[in-house]
Every structure is written in C-alpha cells, then in structure tokens.
Amino acid sequence: MSLEEQFKGRSVLITGAGKGIGRALAIRLGNTYGATVYALSRTQEDLDALKEECPHVKPVCVNLLDWNATREALQGLDPVDCLINNAAIGGMQPFLEITSDAFDEVIGTNLKAAVNVSQVICKKMIDAGNGGSIVNVTSIAGKRSLANYSVFCTSKAGLDMLTKTMAVELGQHKIRVNSVSLGCVWTPAFEKFVNLFGGPANLDAILASVKARTPLGDPILPMDDVVNTILFVLSNASSMMTGENVIVDGGFCAT
Template sequence: MEQGIAGRRALVTGAGKGIGRRTVQALHEAGARVVAVSRSRADLDSLARECPGIEPVCVDLGDWEATEQALASMGPVDLLVNNAAVALLQPFLEITKEACDKSFAVNLRAVIQVSQMVARGLKARGTPGSIVNVSSQASQRALTNHSVYCSSKGALDMLTKVMALELGPHKIRVNAVNPTVVMTPMGQANWSDPQKAKAMLDRIPLGRFAEMDNVVDAILFLLSDRSSMTTGCTLPVDGGFLAT
C-alpha cells in the first residue's frame, strides 16, 4: 500500500541519536527528503554520510531565538517528528529551577515553536500534513524521580490533542507515540542493571522493552496516509505497560 511519504519533505528533531536518528534513516529509505535537526554537529556529520542528501541543521532547540534563526529558511515541510527531549531525573524535594526550565524548554516549548513554523507553512500552502510528537509512557504513569519529565510529557500529550483540534480544519493531523523503555544505546546503558530492569519488566505484560524499530514503525504509520483518519491520539508502544 502506498504510504504517501516518498517525495515529501520531513523534519526530524533530536535526529543525532536513538529514535530520532533511526527515524531519519527510515524516512530516507522511504524516499522522503529529510531535514535533520540536532545540537550535535558530529552526529549530524555521521548521519549525513549514512543518508546522503539529508539537510542537517545544528541548533539547540532550548534556545528560542537560535531555533527561529536556524529554521527560518528551512522551506516547505510536509511531515514533522518532534523527537528532541531531555530527561533530567531528580527526587521531587530536590528539583531545581534549571531542571524545570531546560526540560520544559526542550520537551514542550520547542515542540510548540517548531510545530508553529511547520503548520503555518502548511496552512499557507493549503497542503495536508502530519505531525508526530514523541511522548512517553511517563506521561500517564508516575515514576520515581521523574517529576519534571513526567510533567513535561503529560503536557505534551495534552498539547498534541489541542494541536489536533485546532489544526485539523487545515488538514494537518497531530498524534503522539508513547514508548516504554527503548533499547537505544542510552536505554541499554540506563537499564543494564538486572534488578532495575526487572522492576519495570514485571509491569510490562509482553515482558520486554521496546526496540527502536518498534517506535519508528509507529511514527511512520502516523506520518503516512495509512493513518489518514487518525488525529489527536496518544499511541502506546509499551508492551501493555499502560494497560496494567
């Protein structure tokens, strides 16, 4: 079945590593023209070697003015994946202003800013589009030491719904994916302790963590024409964690 991705222009944030990097690779393989955004020049350089023809943009999305400048001339974008995020874990009684500011600047405010830029272009051109926000199971379940992260992802879920409500009349769909622990290099490092992993795995009916392609497949589905009647959803990719 035709996905409606080939030939379209896609922008992916947090493209340097993990889910974002694999999303860029998958979109490139599907024939999309990809703008890859990361704050790491080295990651973008290596990604450009793997995926010739992508357009790398190096910027810290936590900086509103720098982001505005970096993306001002990006041109028309049809598909957007808001993947960039930070996870600053602190016990509730030790949460700092800096952790709050950075987390919400990247995990929520940057999503608003980049989505506004893309959606304004789609509206002006009268072109249908699709936006996917990468959220987390932490948006809907309390996790120790994750107060700020859980809160920012909970806000992202609600932002997704309001964006879907307001942008739907302009033929722009907005959805979120909500993964469990994903076996990115960072996920493998953070969950390598068998005791820590067991505590989480015991709450996942399928008994395993997600692989990157599990999440990327869901992202591509929501970007594609195969999900043309789906908007405002938060799609768990969690092995049943949120069902328990």
C-alpha cells in the same frame, strides 16, 4: 499502500535526529523510503555522522532551548509535509531537589521546543495549503509516575495534551497531530538512565521490574517497532486519526 510509497518524495523534519529514535527515523525515511529529511540536532558531530550514513539528509544544527535561533533556522527551510517532535532529555532529580535551571531545561526541550518548532512549521504548511501530519513522541512516563523524574513525567504529559489542543485548532487546515507514547527503548538516553540507577550491574533488576508488568514479556521495545508505529501514525495510512495518543509499551500501561 506501503510506507515506502507513503513517504517517497515527501519531506519530513525530525527534531532530536542525531541519536537514538530520531536517528533511526531519519535513516529509514531517507535511505529506505526516499523522503527528504531535515535532521535537527544541537550536536554537529552527530549530524555529520548521520549525513555520512544517510547522504540525502539535510542537517539543521541548532539548540532548541534558544527560541529565536530555532525560529531563524527553521524559517529558511522549504515547507515540509510532516514533522516529528522527537527531541527530549530526561533530567533526573528528586522532587525536593528540583532546581530552576533543571526545570527550564527539561520543559524547554521536551515541551516548549515542540510549541516553537510546530508554530513555524505549521505556518509554512498552512501557507502551502497542502495540509500536513505531526507526531509528538511522548512517553509512558506521561501516564505512569516515575520517582525522581517528576519534571520529565510532567513534560511528557503536557506534550500529550498539547497534541490534542493542536489537533483541535489545526484540523481546519488539514493538519493532523498525534502522539506516540513509548516504553523502554535502548538508546543513548536510556543507557544514561541505566547508569544513573547503578549501571549495568543493576540493569537486570530494573528490567525485571518492568517485565513483571509487561504482558508481552519484553521490557525493551524493538527499534523497528517504534519506527514502524511512528511512521504509520505520521503517514496517510492513518488519514482520519488526529488528536490521538498511541501507546507502544508491550502492555505495561494496561496493568
């Protein structure tokens, strides 16, 4: 069964849907596969632009750092079949300079918000009695240390472990939970990362260091590959997969 057949008529909530990977997922699911997509972002302008391109998207504008506001926004939604916890921020700070606010923002967005959103959505799935599927979008930074990004790396490693514990507890309700760890993807967040490391002038050097450790050679993942993998893991084509982590990095973590 094709992915289009897997998702046609199904409903999916995507966090961080205003830009980058989340936006690409929303457009594929809504425009190509005919799914009902609840697109969550903290930026109304991003949601407006997404809605213009993908008219069937149902926007949810809320700041995931606000625990109670997030729960309130999600409580009003119908039960969904699938959830993609995609929202994330980087937060570059050397370890010795990490501030309390920066720590709370990164952990709050990348890890705590996934707990909050998943709690509300899973309770709805359980009440509906139809099971469900969740994909947590993580990073190879949760497996390989990245200087000046210790909090980001920690948040992604934590999300991988959260995935496993969720899978153990929610399996009895026929809810599958998996994570997909990604390498470099050209998104607004990655562009910001490049700028922090000296801008486009240093991009070749940055990518060369990644390419040297990437057996498949390309240091930047094609967005279609990212979307295809996440949706395969989310779909019933992987119906007996749960508690697993799928790495998409061209082989970087194998070296």
